[in-house]
Amino acid sequence: MFLRQLEPRTARTTSEVLNFALWPFAVMTVLHQVIVKATNFNITDDFAPVYKASLAFLNGRPIYAENFDLVDPHYLYPPSGTLLIAPLAIIDPERSKWCFDSLNAIAMLIAWLLLLKLFKLSIKSYAAPLTLLLMFSSETVINTLAFGNVNGCILLAEVLFIALLLSRREWWAGVVMGLSIAVKPTLAPMLLIPLMRRQWKVFVPAIGIPVVLTAIALPLIKDPMDYLNRTMPYSIQARDYFNSSIPGISAYLGLPSLLTWGIRIGMGVLVLVSLWLLYRYYRNDELFFICTSSGVLLLAEFLISGLGQQYYSMLLFPFLMTVVLRNSVLRNWPAWLAIFGFTTFDKWLLDHWQSIGRDLEYLRITFGWALLLFVTFCVLGDRYLAARREGRLDSGIDPTFLLPEHNPATLPDAPRPPRSPAPSAPAPTDLADPDDEQPTTAPNEAGVLR
Numbered sequence: 001m002f003l004r005q006l007e008p009r010t011a012r013t014t015s016e017v018l019n020f021a022l023w024p025f026a027v028m029t030v031l032h033q034v035i036v037k038a039t040n041f042n043i044t045d046d047f048a049p050v051y052k053a054s055l056a057f058l059n060g061r062p063i064y065a066e067n068f069d070l071v072d073p074h075y076l077y078p079p080s081g082t083l084l085i086a087p088l089a090i091i092d093p094e095r096s097k098w099c100f101d102s103l104n105a106i107a108m109l110i111a112w113l114l115l116l117k118l119f120k121l122s123i124k125s126y127a128a129p130l131t132l133l134l135m136f137s138s139e140t141v142i143n144t145l146a147f148g149n150v151n152g153c154i155l156l157a158e159v160l161f162i163a164l165l166l167s168r169r170e171w172w173a174g175v176v177m178g179l180s181i182a183v184k185p186t187l188a189p190m191l192l193i194p195l196m197r198r199q200w201k202v203f204v205p206a207i208g209i210p211v212v213l214t215a216i217a218l219p220l221i222k223d224p225m226d227y228l229n230r231t232m233p234y235s236i237q238a239r240d241y242f243n244s245s246i247p248g249i250s251a252y253l254g255l256p257s258l259l260t261w262g263i264r265i266g267m268g269v270l271v272l273v274s275l276w277l278l279y280r281y282y283r284n285d286e287l288f289f290i291c292t293s294s295g296v297l298l299l300a301e302f303l304i305s306g307l308g309q310q311y312y313s314m315l316l317f318p319f320l321m322t323v324v325l326r327n328s329v330l331r332n333w334p335a336w337l338a339i340f341g342f343t344t345f346d347k348w349l350l351d352h353w354q355s356i357g358r359d360l361e362y363l364r365i366t367f368g369w370a371l372l373l374f375v376t377f378c379v380l381g382d383r384y385l386a387a388r389r390e391g392r393l394d395s396g397i398d399p400t401f402l403l404p405e406h407n408p409a410t411l412p413d414a415p416r417p418p419r420s421p422a423p424s425a426p427a428p429t430d431l432a433d434p435d436d437e438q439p440t441t442a443p444n445e446a447g448v449l450r
Helices: 014-037 047-058 079-090 092-118 127-137 137-147 151-166 170-183 185-196 200-220 226-237 244-255 257-282 285-306 309-324 333-343 353-387
Strands: none
Touching: 014 092, 014 127, 014 137, 047 079, 047 092, 079 092, 079 200, 092 127, 092 151, 092 309, 127 309, 137 309, 137 333, 137 353, 151 170, 151 185, 151 285, 151 309, 170 185, 170 200, 170 257, 185 200, 185 244, 185 257, 185 285, 200 226, 200 353, 244 257, 244 353, 257 285, 257 309, 257 353, 285 309, 285 353, 309 333, 309 353, 333 353
């Protein structure tokens, strides 16, 4: 049956044309990133310190003895993460990296399939190859594989966490979050979502697993106190290189501390207002609420905390997928201008105007994150103000064109207009284009993507 799907045939509809055109691009792009980008030499190697630390752990040598005066990638994983990733050093470093990259690639593919399922997009629709192509063409996926980072597994943990929250499997959601935090606490801010939804069971394994793994790992590590005294303080301070957070960019540009804190506090206010509007008016729209709230929380982390790197943007994929929802905050061009800033693999360095080029290259990620957060705040705020002005806050803040009374087709008892006799049509000819046929039913919520 699968081989029959690969049989070459001529597309007869626009959807088939897009499917036939996009699948080869998507598949070959995935293969290129996994086979070429992940195995070729790269000047940045996130995997080398991970392998070195795993080998030191297995041989009882110090792990947290990094020289932080150098700008090379450092080993910053907590003791619980060291315990989980130590098996990487059982084989030689080259094959270990290939296995690690393969694991991340598989994790990203599973996350992609789960996202399609969450948003009710068919694998047979052109949305499937389109989203796969866009994912694996982004800087975040390319550099995750090229550098040998664990972000692909963290993305899978995030999508699983969202899916398990939606299905009310709270214990398993907590287990997934706990394992993710044990390795890399990037997703920790998302625990605010089950807190707002009063899903208390999530917190038992989400907090308990990292604590238990840390208690097991500490006696097995040669220098556990060095993590607390050296590595942890370094990991939370803002460095002025490879750092797109507001504190990192401020340190690079030499901005005064008062201005930096003012910008961070301003962004924090946007985050709090956005989260309040989402909780107050959208918490019952579960998929939209969880995915949009996760985007707001992670954007806040990338911008306001001490460290934000471009390939963290992979964790915004569930937020970006909300564009298929009719009430999405991303259905406007400023949102996608922002997304362009932090997802594309383009380099904006200029040979003739080097200072301008460096600023464009280093600031586009920060501006992209900040603009997307600002767009989310503005869309939600505008909806709130419009609903208050029209006196309909009690029924929600969705735009009027989304309300049932403005879409009679969605009402079961809505009167139907009388039908007029259909005009006689000429007999079809061989030149007729099947794509010119008009659909007889309205598209569903996600439009033509489904």
